[in-house]
Amino acid sequence: MAFRIYNTMTRSKEELVPLDGKHVRMYTCGPTVYNYAHIGNFRAYMFEDLLRRYIKFCGFGVTQVQNLTDVDDKTIRSSIEQGLPLRKYTKKYIEAFFDDLAKLNIEPAEHYPAATDHIPEMIALIETLFEKGYAYQSDDGSVYYSIDKFPTYGKLARLDREGMQSGARVDQDEYDKDNAADFALWKAYVPEDGDVVWDSPWGRGRPGWHIECSAMSMKLLGESFDLHTGGVDNIFPHHEDEIAQSEAATGKPYSKYWMHCGYLVVDGRKMSKSLGNFYTLREILDMGYTGREVRYELLSAHYRQSLNFAFKSLDANRAALKRLDEFYANMVEAAGTETEAGKLPAWASGTRAAFAEAMDDDLNISGAMATIFDMVHAGNKAMAEAPITGKEALAVSNLWKELDAVLGILMPPEGQVDPEVAGLLEARTVARTEKNWAESDRIRDRLAELGWTVKDTPEGPKLRKL
């Protein structure tokens, strides 16, 4: 089977075949570091994480670049408001971003280029566009890209270029542009920019938004690379403009595939501050949910579908994860000290292939999760009838880890049994043999306060992290 992905450019599913046949070079649009990222942002980063993990599962190598947009209207405005230099201001949010990624068990990308570290590359790219006749300078000193010079402009978004003049948000004041839809490559300095300014052949100013991604992606991945991703809202104008800039400058195809994830919505509406349905990851963790539960939630719908975020789903995820943890804990116990994995039991033998078949179909996460729950169900049923061997259990446990390399939610959180807990468990066992149920239940309540649940089984009491 082959991994097939939905390419926004062709609007169809295509087999992922890296340009060099074995290594996928991917560029994933990253955060604007002016605030803590919200869970809608993380939906996109989660999709990209699942994608890179599955690409690796398929046996390809991966080089992922994720940019940090640290210069734009928002970062400038906020840093001035707080009286901080731009870099000092964004540093806080860059650190918070990496912190949040770790909490969500998102694998780090290979490169995190910051826009402010690549101004010379952007200037060089704009110069090339000037040489080739795609760029022009307007009266206010800003440099624009002339979309009329790029015949295929609009191919990604499938824009009706004639119909664009009826668009809702065309700026009425931009008299000095050749075409209202031309976009800025370089923005001339304005006082609102404070000390955020660079010299360029066209005067002092700062780069436009789109140029950073073109400059940094081509620097780190080459003029043509495999995969470019982002949220659906990036299709236009951001990605359309990147294509126009990059392909005009190099004369070569830019990204081979384009993938875009749908929105995370809250109560059926796009998250926004004005609607009051805006959540950062931090806020959710402060409410007592774990990064793992949030990860499960962000992973739970197909990436191109909009995902309705709800706290009651988070609660449901907790129950589902508990069930998975229980199964895995049983495997670990059954494996004991066994070091040599045997054959998978019949109920687990088809799981890997079924999982891959689902994921091969444009990351069908729902189908993939179903194969795991099917295995858990079948395994529990089989083990209720006959125990499995340590070798079999170890094989299942290895499979579990292999699948978790893709999902990142299967492995239970680390929970060490400290001496106090072990002592309580021992005391409870004594109380139970004496049939002192009041004492036994009191200790069980105490263990629950410490975050442990105890279950009595034919093999003796077992502890589980709550």
Next chain:
RNA sequence: GGUGCGGUAGCCAAGCGGUUAGGCAGUGGAUUGCAAAUCCACCUAGAUCGGUUCGACUCCGAUCCGCACCUCCA
């Protein structure tokens, strides 16, 4: 106006032209000192109206409803 996505059982969410998706919640039972966990059983849907077909949730058409994008929002 243009472009795109969607409407599936109490909730979330998939595949599929004919065979139980899955998860959560709920109900009954087994098990348990009581629990927990587990197992068994039940809960079996496809916005509306047409069409194609031996047969449609699945294909086609229309309608209704929801959401998003249309110049810097993942």
